[in-house]
Amino acid sequence: MRKNRRQWTNLTQRRSPNSVDPPRPNNYFTAMSILPIVHIPDPVLRRKSQPIERVDDDLRKFLDDMLETMYDAPGIGLAAVQVGEPLRIFTVDCAQRSEDEEEAGDGQPIRESDQDSDREPERNPIFLINPEIVSFSDERSVYEEGCLSIPDYYADVERPAACTVKYIDRDGEQQILEADGLLATVIQHEYDHLNGVLFVDHISKLKRDMVIRKFTKIAKQSGKSFIG
């Protein structure tokens, strides 16, 4: 559904300073690209991401590329900083994961057995721009999390079992989402990325130091050097 001009104008006024451009008609036909994912210890992952000031076609193209990158990885959540852009946006799609599964974060591959191979994978992408978690449940839950920026490492993380998140969607509309189960965990994991926080910050210092050391060694071996 397209929005008419008047609605867009109202939206812009209501949410100033954010401004919104309506999508161009050819928007959905633009080719998508897979973006390179950065790994720890790249210092960009520790940066605080900056708010989006304008929802326009350039941003929508970037969001679509992020989504494609997330599906390709494959992952169920991806923050912009993970592709080297410290902006307050992330994509999520938990459609193929049932809520009672034990793993979360953005790094879990979707198992073959979860899918009927004859069918198109079910997709339910959510684009969250300038998200704000406005409430958390007192109840807590534990998921085994993974992260596309820390490949092949998983650990149990305890977080609030449910949360409510306010955000601006891909069309520039304000949304509010009450999430529980896997979705609540993924949202909190991705939201952490916007503040330079990684899921390994929620585990013991001993385990965290071990995984960071391992990835620092891998980075050195591959000739990458990180300052800071």
Ligand code: NI
């Ligand atoms: Ni992650």
